[in-house]
Amino acid sequence: MICCIECFRDTELKSMISSYEKKGDCEICGAKDTYIYDTVNDNYLAEYLDELLDVYTYKERLPCDYPVNLLNNLSKELVEKWRMFNISEEKVRELIINICKEKYDSESKLFIEPIGILELYDKDYLEKNCILKTHQWESFKYSITNINRFHSDHINTEVLGKLFGNMCSEYKTGTILYRARISDESGYKSKDMGAPPPRLISAGRANSEGISCLYLADNIDTTIHEIRARDLDYISVGSFELKKNIKVVDLSYIENFSPFSTGYDLTWLAVNIELLKKIGKEISKPLRRQDSILDYLPTQYISDFVKHLGYDGIKYKSTLSSDGNNFAIFSEKNFKCNKVEVYHINELEYHKKKVK
Ligand SMILES: [Zn+2]
Numbered sequence: 001m002i003c004c005i006e007c008f009r010d011t012e013l014k015s016m017i018s019s020y021e022k023k024g025d026c027e028i029c030g031a032k033d034t035y036i037y038d039t040v041n042d043n044y045l046a047e048y049l050d051e052l053l054d055v056y057t058y059k060e061r062l063p064c065d066y067p068v069n070l071l072n073n074l075s076k077e078l079v080e081k082w083r084m085f086n087i088s089e090e091k092v093r094e095l096i097i098n099i100c101k102e103k104y105d106s107e108s109k110l111f112i113e114p115i116g117i118l119e120l121y122d123k124d125y126l127e128k129n130c131i132l133k134t135h136q137w138e139s140f141k142y143s144i145t146n147i148n149r150f151h152s153d154h155i156n157t158e159v160l161g162k163l164f165g166n167m168c169s170e171y172k173t174g175t176i177l178y179r180a181r182i183s184d185e186s187g188y189k190s191k192d193m194g195a196p197p198p199r200l201i202s203a204g205r206a207n208s209e210g211i212s213c214l215y216l217a218d219n220i221d222t223t224i225h226e227i228r229a230r231d232l233d234y235i236s237v238g239s240f241e242l243k244k245n246i247k248v249v250d251l252s253y254i255e256n257f258s259p260f261s262t263g264y265d266l267t268w269l270a271v272n273i274e275l276l277k278k279i280g281k282e283i284s285k286p287l288r289r290q291d292s293i294l295d296y297l298p299t300q301y302i303s304d305f306v307k308h309l310g311y312d313g314i315k316y317k318s319t320l321s322s323d324g325n326n327f328a329i330f331s332e333k334n335f336k337c338n339k340v341e342v343y344h345i346n347e348l349e350y351h352k353k354k355v356k
Contacts, residue, residue, distance in 0.1 A: 001098040002027045005035040007091075010084045012258035013045060020044070028091055039098035048260055049096065050103050052082065055270045056115040058107075066121050071114040081273060082259060117270055129268055131160050131275045137282075141298045152301065160302075161309055163276060166262055169250040169315060175242040177216035177327055177335070180223040183236040187342035193238030195332045203293040205283050206303040206314055206328035213303075214332040216240055222324025224343065226286075235343045240335040246312035251280035252325055255317060283316045284326070303328060 004026035005017045017035050024036040037045060059071060075092040078084045085092050097104045097111055104111055119125045126134045133156050135143075140154040181188055195201065195214045207213035217223035220237055229235050254276045259269055283299045306314055307330050318324040329335065 001039045001095065002036050003039070003095055003099075004029065004031050004037065006031040007085060007087050007095070009086045010082070010258045010260070011256060012260040013048065013084065016044060016048075028095060029087055037099075039095070039101070045099050046102065049084075049100050052078075052084075052259065052266055053100060053103060053110060055117055055267045056110060057118050058109040058113040058115050060109060060113060062116050062118065063121065066116055070120050071116050074111055074115055077115065081270070117267065119267055119271055126271065128156075129159060130271050131156055131163070137275065137278050137298070144297050144301055145294050149297065155301070155305070157305065159272065160305065163272060164249045164306060164309065164311070166264070167250050167253045167257075167276075168247050168311060169253070171242055171246050171248065173242055173244055177218055177240050177242070178220050178223040178237055179214070179216050179240060179337075180220075180227050180229070180235050180237045182227060182229060182233050183342065185234050185342065185344075187234070187236040187340055188238070190238060190337040190340055193236065193240075193337040193340060194335075203296050203300070204287065204328075205285065205296050205299045208296075208300050208304075209293065212330075212332065214240075214327075214329040214335065216327045216329060216335070217318065217321075218325045218327070219321075219323075220343075222318045222321040222326065224345075225320035225324070226318060226326065228286075228320075229345050231345055231347070233345045235345065237341050237343060238337040239339040239341075241338050243334055243336055246329075246334055248313040248315045248327065248329075249306045249309075249311050250315040251276075251283060252315055252317040254280050280316055283314065283328075284319045286320055 002024060005014050007026060007029050008014050008017065017037050020035070020042070022036055022038070023033055025032050026034060026036060053074070056074065056077070075089040075096065078092055078096065079089055087095070093111070119129070123134050132140055132154060135154045140152065143154055144152050179193055181193065195212045198210055198212060201207070201210050201212055203209040204213060204215065217226060223237060224235055227235070259266055262269065279299070279302055283302070303314060312331065312334060313327050313329040315325055315327050318326050
């Protein structure tokens with residue numbers, strides 16, 4: 001079976017396929033004259049995917065009281081959890097059997113039966129190795145909102161710190177990021193484009209009330225989307241120049257990362273990956289008028305922890321603009337607003353989805 005670089009989403013596997021420089025037409029996705037992998041003659045992907053498959057145990061070998069909601073099928077795990085492929089689950093199932101043929105010959109049930117991760121049902125393992133120990137995100141949220149706000153024992157900070165250590169990006173002096181404010185036609189001055197003074201600081205997803213945080217974006221469209229500009233509004237957009245090199249925890253990294261590039265034990269990563277995605281998703285959620293500020297507590301906790309570790313901010317994907325990223329910068333002194341431009345919103349597109 002011939003597959004190609006386009007069939008894969010995982011960056012490491014893609015770069016391996018391109019490094020072999022074997023070209024042809026793909027039997028699976030139909031791409032022409034592209035870098036291909038021939039499952040009959042090539043073997044180099046098998047060891048990587050076999051290692052990932054070793055994380056899993058098929059149902060028959062799991063404890064009989066293993067929770068049903070933790071079971072899944074292999075192709076769904078590879079597509080949804082690990083984002084290995086760009087092709088349908090049915091095609092993944094066929095392809096993975098062909099790539100990992102030796103494993104299929106010795107353990108075919110792994111490819112056919114529901115599978116689970118044994119460690120997800122092992123309390124001792126989870127206590128030591130999972131971001132949320134044995135808890136769920138919702139119980140962390142309940143606990144920090146209703147039981148103990150400042151001394152939560154739900155988070156395994158050692159694990160979270162280790163994961164963040166591999167998700168940090170450095171930004172160099174001179175980097176330009178943007179912040180927008182709704183204004184009038186004459187616009188704001190540079191000195192008015194920064195974070196508000198402490199007594200006026202309201203709570204956000206990455207900061208508690210009274211704690212300063214400069215929210216920036218990496219392009220102008222994103223920052224305009226983030227402030228929910230309306231039709232006919234005037235917008236002041238400040239360009240903020242970075243004054244020193246900074247390190248931020250990049251929560252958008254989890255969208256495109258490859259498990260094979262981290263050097264982590266894959267089982268350890270497997271029990272934490274969904275929680276990392278959840279943290280990224282929660283911090284990216286736009287603020288809504290009907291939100292209670294208590295809704296922001298879990299991500300404020302994470303943000304304070306990132307600050308406590310000594311990083312300068314958090315980067316996360318914008319959900320309001322398709323290719324933009326936002327930054328929550330802990331100290332606005334690291335940036336200087338050196339230019340303000342005023343924009344007029346003369347056309348606004350509404351995208352709606354019927355929910356009822
Ligand atoms: Zn293909």
